[in-house]
Amino acid sequence: MWLPLLLLLPLLLLIIKKMQIRKKGKLPPGPPKLPILGNLHQLGALPHRSTWKLSKKHGPIMLLQLGAIPTIVVSSAETAREVLKTHDLDCCSRPPLAGPKRLSYNFLDIGFVPYGYYWREMRKICVAELFSMKRVQSFQSVREERRLESSFNEQDVFFQKVIDDHLNSGRTMQEHEDIVNDISLAAIDTGALTMIWAMTELARKPTVMKKAQYEIRRCVGKKGKVTDNDFNQLQYLKMIIKETLRLHPPAVLLLPRETVSQIKIGNYDVYPKTRIAVNVWAIGRDPDIWKNPEEFLPERFNNNPIDFKGQHFELLPFGTARRICPGMNMGTAVIELALANLLYHFDWKLPSGVEIDMEEEVSITVGKRSALKLMPINYISEDDKTQGVAEIQFGNF
Template identity: 30%
Template sequence: MELSSYIASLSSFWSESDSGSRSVIVTLSLVVLWYAWLYYNRPDSNSRLPPGPRGLPLVGNLLSLDPELHSYFAGLAQTYGPIYKLRLGTKLGIVITSPSLAREILKDHDVTFANRDVPAVGRAITYGGSDIVWTPYGPEWRMLRKVCVLKMLSNTTLDSVHERRRRQVRATVGFIYSRVGSPVDVGEQMFLNVLNVITNMLWGGTVQGEAARLGAEFRQVVTEMTALLGKPNVSDFYPSLARFDLQGVAKQMEGLGKRFDAIFERVIDQRLGMEKEGAKEESKDFLTFLLRLKDEGDSKTPLTMTHVKALLMDMVVGGTDTSSNTIEFAMSEVLNKPEVLQKVQQELEAVVGKSSIVEESHIHKLPYLYAVMKETLRLHPVLPLLVPHCPSETCTVGGYTIPKGSRIFVNVWAIHRDPSSWENPLEFDPTRFLDSKWDYSGSDFRYFPFGSGRRICAGIAMAERMVMYSLATLLHSFDWKLPQGEKLDLSEKFGIVLKKKIPLVAIPTPRLSDPALYE
């Protein structure tokens, strides 16, 4: 008898039975479900799935997941190998933990794996998945990618808003100078610094009032958003239940999104109002650029106002936590290694000098500091599991069948710590990156902190400038020490964006020869 027919007959019998009979029905139903689960997990010579831990009926491996997924997945790889499966409710998860298998996913089968497994909260925050992160691979995604990489985030465009970045970094230096001798939350200040830089590049000085002073509230909202993006959600494990939003996660994310959307609506209305009034000043910010592209857009794949707001959301949410966390990790690793700090400051003194301030033009002359940034991204990659991929068709990877619709986790955190690829992999050693062969192109699958293939991060150029400029400025302008009695903690907290478990709090002391340089 088929399972569906069996359940139908049980349902009919239920209404005509006493309590004793009903208990028998419940027991029989559980037995049937158990055998259905065993059938679902049976070995199949025609569909050879990767190995993996055995799970429970209905929930699979959900109950055994550790909150620190990056290290938990790395531990499972020691038992099940570099490719294994996890039953996540009705979803099948595949975890990849080796350079060769990452190459198969992200290069050899790049088109097949070019889509994302979009979480419910991802759709909620990006206007239904209308941004560059979650949009399915196809003409619309290619249009958004072109707008971001070739237009909005090109080196030429970034050069044109250089002065906006410089002005904000100098303001941050001035604030830290006012706190000399007092503890400073480095991560918080770097978040606000990056946020102000990004919003300044996005819409410049055209917004009046509270929207121009986003401050700590924005950090709270972005932190809550990234936390929700990494939070286990029943809707993702049981897609048929997504419309009920049982945990209220999508509703919570929509509420956070509305706070940003109100700001986006306001800045767009102001910009459009300025144009109607015939404002003559030519603005070089990204919003002006996006609105112009929208008006001049391709009729086949137009850039809509929804796309514009979704891209603004990508820039604000995707560019703040990521860059500020990298700066905080780098500062922590450097302060933990006095010999590294000494080399960084010697290089800065040789290139910049103590009677000048760091400019963006200096950063390409700082190979050791570049090595510090690359080593930081090796040990603490921004997205430890990247953004999950999703195959558009069933295919074979590493000799195993990967079904269409699976959720693919590429554990770049574990790959970057693989002792077969890296000598003393847990040691923070920037010298390993003084060889110029290492870059962010994603062509070497031993090191690809920004991903690889078609869905490689679109904001690499901006992130590189932001992290290097901020890090060079902090270490050149100030000496840093921990508050008395405090010990440096380098432990991580997992999320879709990796962050320090314990914030870095340090006390700055001026290094430059002239106090006027801090103005």
């Protein structure tokens, strides 16, 4: 009597499992979770690294439960394409960056505002009014005159101008302030971190630094400063910036998104109100895409069509599609100009006995944990050969 029942048991279990799957859908794989915490305890201090490790075991579409929030982490170029291109419209909800409406802002934060009025206004300012290529070029003189001691004053003047420009647009003063705060948060940190990582990598590879300096100094000659017009010729510098953004994208998991409807990613079901993180840091280190991925090698972009403008899912430091960074033109123009001038005017060397620490630190963006200290040696001015009179500190003042 028991034998037929025992034989039927596996079949019954299979039917129950299938019914559960049909009810829940087929969810992406992920690590087992603890009650209440879910997988929060597995994130650690550097979530881009911990999720990268987990994805090697569970795959490029992985489901984590972060407290109460189901979160999908995608870690390959193909899955990024599915989320950011195929399902762009279904995955574009986002929280505000700052201001009184700010709900705080990183991978773990909760609370989203939909893709709506606020973000449309922000993009309008960035794309159409402030940072279009035409406008970026028209700020050339402001950028070229971006000196350290006066940069804060300039920033105030700059943002005051933005506010003045928009006073008649029907927005309230509070809305103006929120939008300008958000833009400055998104703009300043990312650019500064990219500069610090670029100088760090160059200090570690003096041959690359010398090659860049040779290109810049040959092109600019004794003109005294690098200007926007020189940039078409500075191809190696552009490769250095690409390579820096491949290894050190400041927004390692892009900015968090949330699904607004039920979608399928791969063969898996993803429900509305699921958070989506795209690990662009991991994609930039994927050995299936990049040869010797950990090596800083700007030459890999020689005769290589991959660019960071949102068309190539292998390299997405600015995101892509509807939510692509609206400050991309401005950001790259400022980094090019600042880096080119630093390399044109000075040779840089490490103070004796100093070793470069490559440890990262996560806040909203991922930066270098400790400051980079380098000694500048004036190259241009003959009568001012101030050889390493002081160390310059990049970051962590």
